[in-house]
Amino acid sequence: MPKDQGLISWKKLAPGMFILEPGNSIKFKTGDWKAFRPILNKEKCIKCGLCYVFCPDLCYKKDEEGYYISNSYYCKGCGICAQICPRGAITMILEEA
Amino acid sequence: MRKELIKKIPLSISEPLKIKKKIGKEVSIAIAEAVAQCKVDVISAYPITPQTHIVEHLAELVNNGELDAEYIPVESEHAAMSACIGASATSARTFTSTSSQGLLLMYENLFIASALRLPIVMVIVNRSISAPISIWNDHSDVMTMRDSGWITTFAENGQEAVDLIYHAYRVAEKALLPVALNIDGFTLSHVIEPIELLDQELVDKYVPPLRMKYKLDPKNPITMGAIGVPEIYTEAKKAQDEALKASYRIIVNAWKEFEKLTGRRYQPVETYQMEDAEVALLIMGSLAETAMNAVDLLRKKGKKAGLIRLRLWRPFPLKDFLKAIGKIKALGVIDRAVSHGSTGGPVGIEVRSALYQSNKRPKVINFIAGLGQRDVTVEDFIELFERTYEAINKKPKFSYEIYGVME
Numbered sequence: 022m023p024k025d026q027g028l029i030s031w032k033k034l035a036p037g038m039f040i041l042e043p044g045n046s047i048k049f050k051t052g053d054w055k056a057f058r059p060i061l062n063k064e065k066c067i068k069c070g071l072c073y074v075f076c077p078d079l080c081y082k083k084d085e086e087g088y089y090i091s092n093s094y095y096c097k098g099c100g101i102c103a104q105i106c107p108r109g110a111i112t113m114i115l116e117e118a
Numbered sequence: 119m120r121k122e123l124i125k126k127i128p129l130s131i132s133e134p135l136k137i138k139k140k141i142g143k144e145v146s147i148a149i150a151e152a153v154a155q156c157k158v159d160v161i162s163a164y165p166i167t168p169q170t171h172i173v174e175h176l177a178e179l180v181n182n183g184e185l186d187a188e189y190i191p192v193e194s195e196h197a198a199m200s201a202c203i204g205a206s207a208t209s210a211r212t213f214t215s216t217s218s219q220g221l222l223l224m225y226e227n228l229f230i231a232s233a234l235r236l237p238i239v240m241v242i243v244n245r246s247i248s249a250p251i252s253i254w255n256d257h258s259d260v261m262t263m264r265d266s267g268w269i270t271t272f273a274e275n276g277q278e279a280v281d282l283i284y285h286a287y288r289v290a291e292k293a294l295l296p297v298a299l300n301i302d303g304f305t306l307s308h309v310i311e312p313i314e315l316l317d318q319e320l321v322d323k324y325v326p327p328l329r330m331k332y333k334l335d336p337k338n339p340i341t342m343g344a345i346g347v348p349e350i351y352t353e354a355k356k357a358q359d360e361a362l363k364a365s366y367r368i369i370v371n372a373w374k375e376f377e378k379l380t381g382r383r384y385q386p387v388e389t390y391q392m393e394d395a396e397v398a399l400l401i402m403g404s405l406a407e408t409a410m411n412a413v414d415l416l417r418k419k420g421k422k423a424g425l426i427r428l429r430l431w432r433p434f435p436l437k438d439f440l441k442a443i444g445k446i447k448a449l450g451v452i453d454r455a456v457s458h459g460s461t462g463g464p465v466g467i468e469v470r471s472a473l474y475q476s477n478k479r480p481k482v483i484n485f486i487a488g489l490g491q492r493d494v495t496v497e498d499f500i501e502l503f504e505r506t507y508e509a510i511n512k513k514p515k516f517s518y519e520i521y522g523v524m525e
Contacts, residue, residue, distance in 0.1 A: 031353035036294055036361070037235035038354040039332050040341035 051078055055098025057113040059091050065110035072102035072111060140312035145276035145301065146171035148313045149215075149241055152283040154185045155321045159210035162190040162201035166220040167253045168303035169243040173215055195220040199227035199238075206236035207342055209333040211287070214238065217303060218245035221259045228296075232267030233358055234342055237290035237297075237328070239283070240268075244403065244454075245303040246490040254491030255303035257403065257454035260431075261464040267358060269297040269365055270432040272402045276311035281382055284316060287325045288372045293365035294330075300431075302404040304491065320379055366433050386435035387442045388427040391417060395424025395444060397506050398480075400469065401452045402428045405494055409452075412499030423503050434468060440476050448481040450506035453518070454488050462518040483509040484518040492522060 035041055059072075066088055073081040073089045080095035081102070091102065103111040143151075150172050153161075161180070163173035179185040188205075192198045195216050202212045216224065221242060231238050242260050246252040260270065269289060273279040279301045286297040301307055316324070332340055346354050366386070373384040388406075391413050392398060401409055406427040416423040426442050426449075428435070443449060453463020461467060466484030473479045483506055488494040502521065 025348045027353050028349040029353060031356040031360070034350075034353055034357045036332060036357075037233065037342060038344065038346060038350070038357070039234075040344050041332070043339045043341075046344075 050094055052080070052092070052094045052096045055093075055096060055116055057098040057100060058093060058096060058116050059098075059100070059102050059111045060114050061088065061090065062110045062112070063088055065108045067108055067110075069107065071105050071107065075101050075105045077101065140314045142310050143276070143313045144171065144308065144310050145279055145313070146243075146307045147175050148276055148280050148311075148315065149283060149301070150175035150179065151315055152280045153213050153239075154179050154187075155315065155318060156213075156284065156287045156325050157211065157322075157327075158185075158187050158213045160188045160190065160202070160205035160212045161214065162192055162198045162205065162212065163214045163216070164192055164195050164198050164220060166195070166217050168245055168255070168307045169215045169217040169220070169241070171307065172241060172243070176213070195223040196227060199224035199231065202238045202240075203227060203231050203234065203236055206231070206238050207234065207334045209328055209330040209335075211291075211328045212236075212238050213240070215241040215243065217243045218247055218253075218259045222247065222262065225263070228263050228266040228268060230343070231296045232362075233354070235294040235358075235361065237287075237294055237330075239286045239290055240296065240298050241279075241283070242298050242300045243303045243307045244300050252490040253303070255305055256489050256491065257300070257464075258456070258489075260298065260300050261455040261457070263298065264432070264464055267295070267362055268432060269293065269295050269362070269369065269430075270300065271297065271369075271430055272300045272428065273306065274404050274406045274427065276306065276309070276313045277382075278384075279306060280313055280315060281376065281380070281384065284321060284324055285369075285372050285376055285384070288375075289365065289369050291325075291328050291330075292372070293361065293368045295362060295365055300403065305404045316380065324376065324379060362433050366430075366435065369430060369433075384429060385438065386428075386430035387438040388429050389442050390425040390427070392424040392426065392442060392444055392446075394422055395446050396422040397448050397450070397503060397510070398424040398426050398443070398446045399450045399452055399499065399502060399506065400426040400428065400465070401454075402431065402465065403454065405452075405454070405488060408494065408496055409499045411496045412503060415496065415500065416503055421503070421507075428465070434472065436472050436475065439469070439472055440478075443473075443478070443480060445478070446480045448483065448506045448509045450502050450509070451482060451484045452488075452494075452502065452521075453484065453486045456486055456489070456520070460518075466518055481509045481513075483514050485521040486518060487521040489520070494522070498522065 068087045080092045081089040180189040206212045246256045247258040290297040451466045462484040
């Protein structure tokens with residue numbers, strides 16, 4: 022198993038580990054530990070946007086056609102979108118290692 | 119004031135030293151006035167015996183328009199510390215004070231205040247912890263926050279308490295760490311002593327306005343208290359630990375500057391009659407003055423007794439301590455708190471650990487005395503000295519002993 026290492030020298034941290042760059046959490050990859058990922062069936066999708074509303078990681082984004090697509094950089098694979106979808110358009114499939 | 123301090127006032131300095139009349143004041147009131155002189159912006163506190171007079175008087179000063187500060191009468195000590203953290207994060211100068219159960223109720227926030235490097239100043243009016251319920255003095259409360267990362271100092275009398283308030287603000291704001299100043303409940307907080315407050319112009323010089331580089335500011339947003347994932351938590355704690363260690367220089371320098379301004383000298387480890395001492399006791403807080411009387415009596419009988427007092431508890435002044443013990447053969451450490459089931463009282467454990475880093479090791483005997491304000495008199499100190507003398511040749515059968523307990 023890969024071992025956790027320090028990200029940055031303690032000497033380079035701002036006092037109190039403050040984050041001085043606003044909004045930099047957008048860079049933080051939260052999608053790398055998921056076991057399942059959502060797959061959208063566009064034939065069933067009615068573009069209601071409930072997946073977008075309920076996603077706890079805000080990883081759904083509307084595309085040009087109006088479909089909501091999840092961003093696997095952030096998606097943790099919780100499956101809430103699949104649960105909430107009124108048309109059963111989202112299925113969770115096993116993430117391949 | 120003690121004899122030795124009077125001697126040390128350098129009379130050659132005419133300016134800025136100003137010898138003023140001391141005024142008889144309750145120590146709590148004097149502390150509140152010193153806090154007001156430091157021009158605090160926010161006071162957030164909840165009353166608890168024996169701390170109440172301090173924040174009550176500050177409330178009066180704010181109410182009467184004598185102090186331009188925001189006084190937040192919170193619903194608990196947990197909220198008191200939370201409000202201090204929030205206010206301090208915006209670069210406001212903050213103050214709170216508590217005792218005993220109140221300190222325990224703010225416990226989780228103490229660690230956040232120090233980890234976020236917020237220069238909050240708190241006076242802990244030391245009181246024992248329930249149960250049994252006890253409003254009286256010992257050091258059980260402050261010893262629970264030993265590992266919280268606060269700079270921690272102890273005063274022995276009213277004048278020291280006032281002086282250490284000014285010092286606390288100067289240090290906290292330079293080190294960007296919170297400072298807890300400890301005074302003994304009742305034996306200090308509720309007595310009237312001759313106390314001299316500094317002239318306001320000196321306070322203004324010693325405690326300049328607070329300007330924090332990093333603060334909560336809508337114009338320049340930053341994040342405080344973000345999550346520390348396993349890849350960063352260790353580095354955050356290392357940085358915090360180094361900051362606390364580095365605060366030692368700031369603390370000592372602030373005392374040196376204070377001496378220049380006032381002639382009153384403070385050191386991380388204070389000693390009394392230690393130059394040629396064979397045996398010494400070590401204590402913190404106001405009982406030290408009683409112990410000094412015991413030293414004087416023993417000295418008259420030709421015994422080479424000495425006294426060590428820790429003024430600075432965190433960061434622990436290891437080098438000063440090792441220097442202070444000199445060539446003593448035995449050291450009696452007097453704790454005023456129990457660390458249940460441990461190998462000693464909190465101070466005893468610390469001292470033994472410190473000595474392990476040195477080759478010169480006097481015999482250490484550890485007493486726990488004065489719990490819940492049980493009297494520890496000059497006679498008791500003489501007995502503790504005698505017991506410490508015995509420890510030179512005879513290894514104590516116990517790793518610590520609760521002294522004066524009725525069998």
